[in-house]
Amino acid sequence: MLTCSYERTTSLWGRISERQREIKRKAKDIVRAVSEGKEEVMTTVVHLSEISNILKMEMLLGELYDFLIGLYSRDNVLIADVRSSDYLMAVELMDELNMDPNDCLAVAIMRRNNIGEIYTFDKGFDEVEGIKRLPPNHPKISLAPQM
Numbered sequence: 001m002l003t004c005s006y007e008r009t010t011s012l013w014g015r016i017s018e019r020q021r022e023i024k025r026k027a028k029d030i031v032r033a034v035s036e037g038k039e040e041v042m043t044t045v046v047h048l049s050e051i052s053n054i055l056k057m058e059m060l061l062g063e064l065y066d067f068l069i070g071l072y073s074r075d076n077v078l079i080a081d082v083r084s085s086d087y088l089m090a091v092e093l094m095d096e097l098n099m100d101p102n103d104c105l106a107v108a109i110m111r112r113n114n115i116g117e118i119y120t121f122d123k124g125f126d127e128v129e130g131i132k133r134l135p136p137n138h139p140k141i142s143l144a145p146q147m
Contacts, residue, residue, distance in 0.1 A: 023121050030119050034077060035070070041119070042078040044109055046087075046102055080109060099124050107131065 016024075033039045043051075048071070056064055071077050082105065090105035097104055106118065107128055117132050118125055125133040 027121070034074070037074070037076050040076045040078075042080060042109075042113065042115060044080045044082050044105065046082050046105055048079060050102060080113075082109070086112075097124075097128060099128075 030039075034041055048068070052064065052068065055067065059067065072079060086108055087101065087105060089108045090101045093099070093104035093108060094101055097107060099107070103122060103124060106120075107125075110116070110118065110131060116130060117134050119134050123133070125131055
């Protein structure tokens with residue numbers, strides 16, 4: 001499962017912390033690995049909307065369009081629809097998981113599809129039974145230093 005959770009950049013906040021800069025670098029590495037077909041991932045239209053809302057702050061609309069169309073055209077990316085009942089299930093999970101509804105939605109969709117790994121920087125997923133949060137230094141992705 002692929003979700004996106006990193007802070008806005010210098011264009012909006014002036015300065016970003018080293019941690020935020022590192023998260024952004026690692027997020028780009030994950031996106032690059034998916035774009036190069038090195039990873040098979042699943043996301044939902046809800047999480048794609050979250051990603052789009054973050055990226056629109058840094059990309060021209062044409063670039064965002066190309067990125068989104070590119071995701072839909074990739075064989076290694078599955079974008080799942082979300083039913084009203086899926087979101088209701090997510091809301092019902094909020095108390096149990098102590099997470100926001102969109103994170104709970106990711107858990108519900110993952111459980112339904114027997115997915116046990118998620119790319120996210122959200123440490124709240126570390127507490128979810130049966131789900132392993134793939135750290136950005138997961139061996140599937142080479143995180144070479146950016147020069």
